[in-house]
Amino acid sequence: DMDLDALTKRSAFHAKPDGLILQYGTAGFRTKAEHLDHVMFRMGLLAVLRSKQTKSTIGVMVTASHNPEEDNGVKLVDPLGEMLAPSWEEHATCLANAEDQNLQSVLMDISEKVAVNLHQDAFVVIGRDTRPSSEKLSQSVIDGVTVLGGQVHDYGLLTTPQLHYMVYCRNTSGQYGEATTEGYYEKLSKAFVELTGQVDCANGIGALKLGEMKPYFSQGLSVQLFNDGSGGKLNYFCGADFVKTHQKPPQGIEMKSNERCCSFDGDADRIVYYYQDVDGHFHLLDGDKIATLISSFLKELVLEIGESLNIGVVQTAYANGSSTRYLEEVVKVPVYCTKTGVKHLHHKAQEFDIGVYFEANGHGTVLFSKAAETKIKQLAKELEDKKSKAAKMLENVIDLFNQCSCLLTPVSSAELGRRQPGQTEGIHIQALLVLLSSLQATGDAISDMLVIEAVLALKGLTIQQWDALYTDLPNRQLKVKVADRQVISTTDAERQVVKPPGLQEAINDLVKKYKLSRAFVRPSGTEDIVRVYAEADSQESADSLAYEVSLAVF
Ligand code: 16G
Numbered sequence: 001d002m003d004l005d006a007l008t009k010r011s012a013f014h015a016k017p018d019g020l021i022l023q024y025g026t027a028g029f030r031t032k033a034e035h036l037d038h039v040m041f042r043m044g045l046l047a048v049l050r051s052k053q054t055k056s057t058i059g060v061m062v063t064a065s066h067n068p069e070e071d072n073g074v075k076l077v078d079p080l081g082e083m084l085a086p087s088w089e090e091h092a093t094c095l096a097n098a099e100d101q102n103l104q105s106v107l108m109d110i111s112e113k114v115a116v117n118l119h120q121d122a123f124v125v126i127g128r129d130t131r132p133s134s135e136k137l138s139q140s141v142i143d144g145v146t147v148l149g150g151q152v153h154d155y156g157l158l159t160t161p162q163l164h165y166m167v168y169c170r171n172t173s174g175q176y177g178e179a180t181t182e183g184y185y186e187k188l189s190k191a192f193v194e195l196t197g198q199v200d201c202a203n204g205i206g207a208l209k210l211g212e213m214k215p216y217f218s219q220g221l222s223v224q225l226f227n228d229g230s231g232g233k234l235n236y237f238c239g240a241d242f243v244k245t246h247q248k249p250p251q252g253i254e255m256k257s258n259e260r261c262c263s264f265d266g267d268a269d270r271i272v273y274y275y276q277d278v279d280g281h282f283h284l285l286d287g288d289k290i291a292t293l294i295s296s297f298l299k300e301l302v303l304e305i306g307e308s309l310n311i312g313v314v315q316t317a318y319a320n321g322s323s324t325r326y327l328e329e330v331v332k333v334p335v336y337c338t339k340t341g342v343k344h345l346h347h348k349a350q351e352f353d354i355g356v357y358f359e360a361n362g363h364g365t366v367l368f369s370k371a372a373e374t375k376i377k378q379l380a381k382e383l384e385d386k387k388s389k390a391a392k393m394l395e396n397v398i399d400l401f402n403q404c405s406c407l408l409t410p411v412s413s414a415e416l417g418r419r420q421p422g423q424t425e426g427i428h429i430q431a432l433l434v435l436l437s438s439l440q441a442t443g444d445a446i447s448d449m450l451v452i453e454a455v456l457a458l459k460g461l462t463i464q465q466w467d468a469l470y471t472d473l474p475n476r477q478l479k480v481k482v483a484d485r486q487v488i489s490t491t492d493a494e495r496q497v498v499k500p501p502g503l504q505e506a507i508n509d510l511v512k513k514y515k516l517s518r519a520f521v522r523p524s525g526t527e528d529i530v531r532v533y534a535e536a537d538s539q540e541s542a543d544s545l546a547y548e549v550s551l552a553v554f
């Protein structure tokens with residue numbers, strides 16, 4: 001039961017600054033840490049309602065991801081490890097913005113609207129990133145949960161995807177895995193023996209968690225961690241967002257030429273790869289390159305095992321035109337475009353047996369439908385049965401596969417080609433299983449990295465060969481400050497402006513002046529600005545197209 005007197009008393013310790021209005025945006029609430037205490041307390045309250053309504057464990061993550069160290073934020077995780085249902089975002093916004101004296105009535109209004117049984121038990125799990133403000137803010141969440149009689153488990157420092165994993169495990173009675181960090185590491189590392197490489201951890205949680213994973217690789221983890229938080233500031237001149245937007249290496253990493261490196265963001269749910277060639281040129285392999293690598297691999301596997309599993313790729317308007325073309329024309333997979341924000345891509349990807357989704361900025365994963373999962377597991381079982389019927393040969397293949405998943409021993413595609421058909425079949429099914437068991441339902445930098453490393457090893461590809469699959473069209477992004485960004489509204493997955501009138505026609509006319517060109521504008525969902533994107537056949541053209549479009553926005 002809820003003790004409303006206690007609520008009133010406790011909320012006095014988490015007073016809302018007068019007049020402050022915040023929105024549950026694309027990825028929860030996000031602003032300067034000092035303005036968030038009341039929001040945290042109230043999200044604790046809301047998590048209790050959501051838990052009672054769904055009769056499940058709900059997660060609360062305290063992080064501001066790639067944003068500066070001084071910022072913070074909070075988001076709720078739904079029972080299946082997914083983002084909070086869109087219909088609840090509105091309740092979150094209402095509750096966060098209620099004036100203190102109205103808090104109780106707003107809370108009651110929401111309970112009524114969503115038909116919560118107040119006698120139901122509530123359970124909430126909490127995680128936080130390494131920001132200095134995160135510990136205290138997560139205590140405020142706990143305060144909110146407990147004042148309404150909810151139970152809490154505080155996991156302390158976690159990556160965002162780890163919290164999603166915990167929530168999912170707890171709501172599926174441990175069938176998926178154990179709801180501990182050990183369980184997570186075990187699940188992810190099962191198919192791997194060894195991991196090598198260079199990782200920029202944005203001075204955030206990724207370093208800590210990747211370090212903890214070390215004992216789970218039998219041959220060791222010889223990953224060099226840079227920006228591990230021991231000296232530098234979170235996301236400052238480092239991390240996936242810095243590398244993607246500035247198209248240059250993070251500070252603090254020593255890049256040897258042609259060596260592959262990757263960067264995480266502050267809560268380890270984004271990843272990009274890069275390398276420096278012998279001439280010192282920097283090459284970025286962003287979310288689009290990752291989507292291409294993984295979906296072409298999956299497409300090959302599915303063709304090889306001769307199953308009719310449909311694959312779809314989901315991107316946003318920011319996807320480089322070359323990547324879309326490559327996917328459609330070379331890999332021959334259908335490509336769909338959604339609005340920016342993980343939840344939109346995720347939703348669309350659920351329509352396929354195998355749905356690959358990545359934003360260019362490095363958020364993404366692969367989703368396998370229940371049917372696809374069942375099919376793959378059944379094929380793997382049949383394979384095991386064949387094996388037990390004294391098929392010594394196949395056994396060797398499986399061993400071999402275990403070697404291929406040892407990331408130091410890549411098997412070249414030529415070698416794969418030399419094997420007997422029966423042998424490759426085994427390898428392909430096993431490879432699908434590895435991907436299936438390693439990929440997390442919400443994009444996870446650690447699990448994405450393992451999968452990318454496995455695919456590179458299995459295909460015997462260097463980062464240069466991967467990069468050469470297609471060449472990015474030169475592009476430019478600009479930010480435009482306007483009085484009110486909401487005067488711009490868009491349609492067609494943010495690729496067409498509908499308001500103000502005339503703007504889309506102006507963009508069309510500008511685009512016509514350049515070759516292989518494309519441009520769009522959209523109001524940001526996280527900052528008070530309008531974003532402009534342009535691509536064209538040369539960097540000069542992309543730059544001037546972006547500039548001309550940004551002038552048209554005024
Ligand atoms: C958030 C989104 C990210 C999106 C970005 C766009 C999640 C977890 N994060 O960070 O996917 O790319 O917003 O920001 O959904 P913008 O609207 O300012 O361009």
Ligand code: ZN
Binds near residue numbers: 065066266
């Ligand atoms: Zn993030």
